[in-house]
Amino acid sequence: MPEIYLGLMSGTSLDGVDAVLADFEPKIPQPLQQKTYAIPTQLRDDLLRISTNETASYLEVAQLDISFGHLLADIAVDLLARANLQAEQIIAIGSHGHTLAHRPNDNLAFSLQIGNAHVLNKKTGITVVADFRPSDIAVGGQGAPFACAFHDYLFKGENLAIVNIGGISNTTLIRRDKPTLGYDSGPGNCLMDSWIQSQLDLPYDDNGEFASRGQVNPDLLKQLLRDDYFSEAIPKTTGRDKFNLDWLQQQLKHYGTELSPEEIQTTLLQFTIETIAAPLLDLSTNLDEILICGGGSHNQMLMQALADRLNPLPVSSIDARGVGADWVEALAFAWLAKMTLSQQPGNLPSVTGAREATILGGIFR
Template identity: 50%
Template sequence: MTRGEHFIGLMSGTSMDGIDAVIVRFSDNQPQLLHSLALSWPETLRIRLSQLTTNDATTLRELGQLDLLCGQQFAEASLQLLSQAKMDAREISAIGSHGQTLFHHPQPPTRFSMQIGDPNTIAERTGITVVADFRRRDMAAGGQGAPLVPAFHQSVFHDPQCNRVILNIGGIANITILPENGRVPAGFDTGPGNCLMDRWTQKNTGKAYDKNGEWARGGKVNPSLLAQLLGDDYFSRPSPKSTGTEYFSSSWLDRHLQNHPRLSPQDVQATLLQLSCQSIANAIQLSAPGTQEVLICGGGVHNHTLVSALQEQLRDIAVLSTAQTTPGIDPDWVEAMAFAWLAKETLHSRPGNLPKVTGASHAVILGGIYPCGQNPSSAE
């Protein structure tokens, strides 16, 4: 591998709060985050995307338009990032674009995962080769197509003297288990992270999210509702497993709330926060006994009420952000960095999945490669 390669990573999660874009320099396979940018979705586009994820009835016209519009936004994020960094497109080996997930269905016999954000548009507008559509090759090999970040977590966060769990709290929460002895990592989606809390906050307060978990902190957890929510079959399934907001949806919550019609919205929010906390803590305690450190990344790291609740549940484990143990790995940018890394692995013909994590029958090279055309910066 050429020393000092630069890759762009693009990530928009299930929370749909915007596109994370990063430029990462890889030298001897070690990542260095050089520049980062968060680009909010245009509100009209965000609403259309959100409606599409909660309504199976759509048209081919709508799907095609949104694929193109998302591709344009991913390209814009890349161009703004390059401008901010004062870098030329020719300095970037490739863009790794996760795309925007619309639906994730990992169960047989018809496993599929749908992300949009046309990579052809990204390549054409930026003049940079794009690697995209990472999940479907793993699914073709019998895997869940998720989570895909554990291989990156292993390369960056493994400590031969410490049993670690990397916890990503996005719309959905997932863990990567990194044993100190170097055994193959394990990992899976634990269930809801921010998704239910965000949607309940939007519905009842009009705010995009519960900042620092302040609204939840003022409510009271309802033990009966919490037990009912934790009784969902997903939490007791063995790994490999993955899920999405199409499962842990507003309608899923509404069904459970039918048995609790008198609960105040704030008490529901407090219970949802405890659901995320308890399901994460249960997964760590059952699947990773002996864990010494939990390193948090993703937007949930900023929910201080949730992080404090996790520390209370995991009393004998240090709960930290990734930046506290690995300088330069800001928790807000870990997933985008992971897709820059996955693009690098694909370009160098190396597998990017971990079959033990996804359940695939074997390791595979992930994604499709969309070569750039003429570089816009060199066009006459």
């Protein structure tokens, strides 16, 4: 009998909301319908502004929460119509929402996602599971990354790494004889996207075309890699509230030498590669394969450069294993909803650093 869940994910890249309907009765979930929905321009601009502004008012945050909740509900209704499914056929929606701030290392640790779950539940008539990250933080964890638990469910017993290159890149390291590890390696697409948007008013560097015009500047690369985040031990997580255009401008200011926009773009691409590859090679060099997912998997220049850096380890898209590279994160939150409703833990303490495995999120009916 089908076990249909709907997963909604809005990541740090702000390139859209990924929505997927999938049947979780088989071990590998079977997508029934999926689509990436654009975030309206004004809402996207507001999200970007608030996520890099620590002085935003409670009123702005509250209004964004409601606005994004309505967007998520409209997306869910549209996806159901496209799949010719009724609300009664869906067990639950797993909604990540959109992260405005992620501060798990503060004295009063928190992670703030918006996308009002009450609005989503009432407009769709479907049970909603949301607000996942604070549950893990409450037991001493980083509140991320959570997709690692889903990766572990899919590929447990194998010897591989899964690298999700979204706005922020995160890595899952699954090994036959050791606990699964996971961490945010650093910026994925977010700095490349922000830079090309500031220079050419383009949302992203299609296939690395802009980066292909420049050369890596070794001194700037060293400057970027000096950030304290890259010397921190795992488990660790980060977000756009740290790695953003303001951070990059500060790095360029410290560097001091005038560089061409293309040279900066190329160096940012190499920065992403280095922050993915270096810890992965430090932790394990005997992997059978490295699977890539997320929006970065479509950037051919990035994929080729990453494969060259990790050679001889084989690098390929997770598509080859029957899981759509664009839908892994949305599937993960649909799976987390399933785990929560089944009263099963959804975090991996070896990944998040939590004191214990715990059931994640709240249930909205």
